[in-house]
Amino acid sequence: MSDKINRVVLAYSGGLDTSVILKWLQQTYQCEVVTFTADLGQGEELEPARRKAELAGVKPEHIFIDDLREEFVRDFVFPMMRANAAYEGVYLLGTSIARPLIAKRQIEIAKLVGADAVSHGATGKGNDQVRFELGYYALAPDIKVIAPWREWDLTSRTKLIEFAEKHQIPVAKDKRGEAPFSTDANLLHTSSEGKVLEDPWEQVPDYVFSRTVNPEDAPDTPHVITVHFEKGDAVAVDGDPMSPATLLAHLNELGREHGIGRLDLVENRFVGMKSRGMYETPGGTILHVAHRAIESLTLDRGAAHLKDELMPRYAELIYNGFWFSPEREMLQAAIDHSQARVNGTVRLKLYKGGVHVIGRQSPDSLYSEKVVTFEDDQGAYDQRDAAGFIKLNALRLRLLGRRDR
Template identity: 50%
Template sequence: MSKVEFKKVVVAYSGGLDTSVIIPWLKENYGCEVVAFVADVGQGEDELVGIEEKAIASGASECHVVDLKEELVADYIYPTLKTGALYEGKYLLGTSMARPIIAKAQVEVARKVGADALAHGCTGKGNDQVRFEGAFAALAPDLHVIAPWREWDLVSREECLDYLAERNIPCSASLTKIYSRDANSWHISTEGGVLESTWNAPNDDCWAWTIDPEKAPDAAEYVTLKVEKGAVVAVDGQAMTPYNTLVYLNDKGVKHGIGRIDIVENRLVGMKSRGCYETPGGTIMMEALRAVEQLVLDKTSFEFREELGLKASHLVYDGRWFTPLCRSILAASEELAQDVNGEVVIKLYKGQATATQKRSENSLYSEEFATFGEDDVYDQSHAGGFIRLYSLSSRIRALNEAKK
């Protein structure tokens, strides 16, 4: 079947096998010029070395590498942290939070080079196709989107390697790929291999960053985080940018095996998937922020923040960052965070990050008021009337039942 021809397509390029195949495939099937776009989200220098040359060798007319590291942490990760978002109670949304900024930058490159289409290498089974295309729809509804994995008939790594070999396009990928991994400065995910059976325990190869907690140092390490308006602004007395804060805490967390989870999650497209995720610095940050919230937020405010976190986790996971609802939730969490200021000491030990000391000038906790001794603000005899009014509906219901 003939395809619509495009003048210029910007493809999200990683340098891996799939996207190396996508570039020549687009040229052959759509008769277009292909521009490669690479997002530097802190996945590591090894992933970026020589990537422009690889893209050109695959057939791209040009390659744009865009540094998004600081913006990712400051404008996407930190705001999400303020909501307290944890997808299905465990996942710190490492892959999910990176997708909207990558999609936004890809659209910006497309506008810059005058492209009339966008392309991505997401499979037809995963969440990322929805996240990218949902962002494209919100930011550039006029640009066509090409998803090769939903169109081509290549079904194996061997076929992809043969495709490149037939065209004399160099590729360093091997025939077998045991695990599928995605990394950025916030986390790394590992899927596939032994993890495809939920009865298989993860082996050492399933963890790419963190040391096995059982092999972590026997001596605990302590880090002190300063929090202002729900954001970590300094660690161990040193002010840092959001990205540098994350890098510093990642280095600390990796050594102590912090931030490992093995989860079976519900994908947006309906199937379940299993993955081993490592978020060392993020786990430390989350523990610190929640510790300050415990001091500062009253009961109903904290309850509302929990509701925001639950809703935000699904919005971010489902690729709905660029929506009015997401903006509203982020605005609400930003307002709640205005008084979330304080200092927290986190103990790092054998895979656990635990807040051991916390203080805030806005703390609602008072040793004077919480004591069982005498104080000036609470008369224990007043509790009886409060309880009688608080339980009035239960009392009336019980009296009605007795009459029956």
């Protein structure tokens, strides 16, 4: 290798791919490997990753397993929720929003242990390689990045398993066969793609779903909840104050029970191809609906419509990996400014896959029953004013009509 690598920080799950990568890095670069495993609420036991790293010769002080759940929701998910971000109108960006936090912590660890490189297990076909590496370079411009899937010749699952067996890397029995699909999970969502999902005409098999019951099998009785917001962030459910991660986990459980948040999507990847994926975002879907509902009371029309215009650009930046870009930060500043008076409570009915707004109230509401009523408004609104308003707005249309008649 042209550039000598002494120490590399690997984003490590302990699964087959990253276990093989760990050994491959040791062999190929003759370097010391530091492992970093992030707990983002994926619901898996993470201590086995520590034991596997130790078996691979990683020093105990160089094994990092960090609980990032609160930071994830507070500093990444909630700011995105304030924007009502949905890529291509529907995808709530569960995988996308996790990558900048992983990259951030990886760079922090690299600086802490004096590493000169970082590595990840993303393939050369997907979006994650871009998201990780844009994050790395934004935070450490001169860092060396090693992406094994773009370098090695282990191009099939069979070759990965052969490499693992050759180097005494444990391979779970359920990993020896060809995986029916790949998944990624965190506190916000679970995504599944590949293999049985690659034909966009075929319905997603029931066994793919892991976070939600089938809406058809959900309870026959609706469940009514309230979500309370302060400055655009959810802070309580049914009157109980909760931390960001605890609140999202609680909404996830409610969403799971009622089959909420399933999405079958053909999306446009940043690298240029279309891909079909299945996403489950139970709590995030509830939050998304609730936040728009409280904004409907508290945001001025101009601010609300401008936010809706900015949202696709904001969502695309996150999807493409530009969380640390100046344009995302500029948009975030505008979005956060808009949330100063987004306070109040939304009442929702959860029923068989649906989230239905059935009430909302706010101390900062711009809704005036006195103005909008069909009954006597007691002079709050002079309907005669509408005639001039309409005539002024119709002026250019009348001029066009006279010319073109």
